[in-house]
Amino acid sequence: MNGGMKNIVIIGGGFGGIRVARDLGKHDKFLKSKGYEVLVIDRVRHHLYTPLLYEVASGCMIEKGMRMESELLSGVSFRLDEISKSCCxxxxxxxxxxxxxxxLKKVKLASGTEVPYEYLVIAAGAETDYFGIPGLKQNSHAMKTRADALAxxxxxxxxxxxKKRGEExxxxxxxxxGGATGVEFSAEMAGCFRRLARAGEIKNGDWSLTLVEASPRVLGMLPKRASDITLRRLERLGVKVLRDTCVKRAEEKHVVLAPRPLKAGESPETLVCEFRTEFEKIFEVDVLVWTGGVRASSLSEKAGLPVDRKGRIQTDESLRIHTRPDVFAVGDCAAPVDPQTKNTVPQLAQAALKEGELAAKNIIHHIRREPLEMFGFPSYPTVIPLGAKNSILVMKGFIVNGFLGWLVRQAADLRYFFSVLPFWSAIRVFVTGARLYTRND
Structure with a gap:
């Protein structure tokens, strides 16, 4: 940090934060001429490509050891200083x-360091939401960080x-x-078990995989046809899907499930829960994976900012915080509201990238004393991997599944790698992933 410069501080090196940094880096000469420098602060030294994190948790189970873990991580985790090299x-x-x-316009660190800022972008991301379910946090595995995936x-x-020793x-x-992460992991894990069975490591009856979803559909944010295609695909892979079913509590070796609460006007017969007439049911479980929800980083609430029920910062359409015109929020911790639909922007990587792009533009506009731009609230294409070389693509009403959907997803991953890494680093990361993450196919 140069003491003579004014800082544009970005909290968080996720999708939104990196996009702000890269786009501001394109204006490096202008910013330096005005006395500004850009600084990204994060508690870790890497940027995590979370859409592929499930591959780390489920990939190459036959091969063990730190070397394999390191290789798996190399396809999803990039050092922030490597990204900075390509950002002027x-x-x-x-x-x-x-x-x-x-x-005082200062960011406080645990080390005692205080970083002054002229503009601040909060892109602190999200954390797992356990919804107060008894025992869930203590007895389940989340999938938000590198450590989560490796554990x-x-x-x-x-x-x-x-199991191979006969102890299970x-x-x-x-x-x-049953959202994107739960579906992706379930499909890939089923593929992993099937590959282990083909290799003679286990038998097909040696495993069971159950996906629990509280609503009537998996991937409920997508059209019903896409949900139906996904359900059939999961069942063909050997995944048992329990819908309209909630996790009531979790203990060390079992999970208590219950039919979801009825809405006004509903009867038990409305539910597709397999045990809808029962109050609850106990299931023995060796490994419980929780992908059932996220909420914004607790930093937003601790900072005393206006937040919604999920802890997301309330911003105006320019992504500025209402009470702080020099502070912007983007990504999973931000909650800009579409004035037409009254819906909040979804917590998606594509949305975070769009918000990061706008925040960078508006900081430049503000420095130049130009009018700020408003967020456009676009719709976002969705591509969900469904195991092996099979994905489902939903874009502007069109639904494509199978190998073509998988190719689109590969192209989307490569495009992102090119956007944040130097050319050959992006190629290396993509090739590493293509080599390792298809071994369950």
């Missing part, structure tokens, strides 16, 4: 943020080895949450 004039600082003094992978490997009757995995 962008610096990075590792540190845990404990607060923000908006009056889950190790846990499953331990049970596979125990069956490996029982339950996944809570």
């Amino acid at each position: 004039g962008v610096g990075s600082l590792q540190g845990e943020i404990v607060g923000v003094d908006f009056n 889950l992978r190790q846990r499953i490997q331990d049970f596979i080895e125990a 009757v069956q490996i029982q995995i339950m996944v809570g949450g």
Whole structure:
């Protein structure tokens, strides 16, 4: 940090934060001429490509050890300083943020360091939401960080080895949450077990995989036809899908499930829950994976900013915080509201990238004393991997599944790698993923 310069500080090195940094880096000469420098602060030294994190948790189970873990991570995790190399004039600082003094315009780190800012972009991301379900946090595996994915992978490997030694009757995995992450992991994990069976490591009856979803459909944010295609695909892979079913509590070796609460006018017969007439049911589980929801980083609430029920910062359409015109929020921790539909922008990587792009533009506009631009609230194409070389693509009413959907997803991943990494680094990351992440196919 140059003491003579004014800082544009970005909290968080996720999708939104990196997009702000890269787009501001394109204006490096202008910013330096005005006395500004850009600084990204994150508690870790890497940027995580979370759409492929499930591959780390479920990939290459036959091969063990730190070398394989490192290879798996190399396809989803990139050092912030490597990204900074391709961003003119962008610096990075590792540190845990404990607060923000908006009056003195300083970001406070756990180390005691205080970083002054002229403009602040909060892109602190999201964390797993356990919804207060008893025992869930203590007895489940999340999938938000590198450590989460590696811990889950190790846990499953331990049970596979125990089964091979005859110490386990069956490996029982339950996944809570039928959104994108839950579906992706379930499909890939089923592929992993099937590959292990083909290799003679286990038998087909040695595993069970159950996906639990509280609503009537998996991928409920997509059209019903897409949900139906996904359900059939999961069932063909051997995944048991329980819909209209909630996790009531979690304990060390079992999970208590219950039919979801009825809405006004509904009867038990309305539900597709397999045990809808029962109050609750106990399932034995070796590994419980929770992908059932996220909420914004607790930093937003601790900072005293206006937030919605999911902890997301309330912004105007320019992505500025209502009470702080020099502070912007983007990504999973931001909640701009579409004035037409009254809906909040979804917590998607594509949305975070669009918000990051706008925040960078508006900072430049503000420095130049130009009018700010408003967020356009676009619709976003969705591509969900469904195991092997099969994905479902939903875009502007069109639904494509199978190999073509998988190719689109590969292109989307490569395009993102090119957007944040130097050319040959992007190629290396993509090729590594293509080599490792298809081994369950």
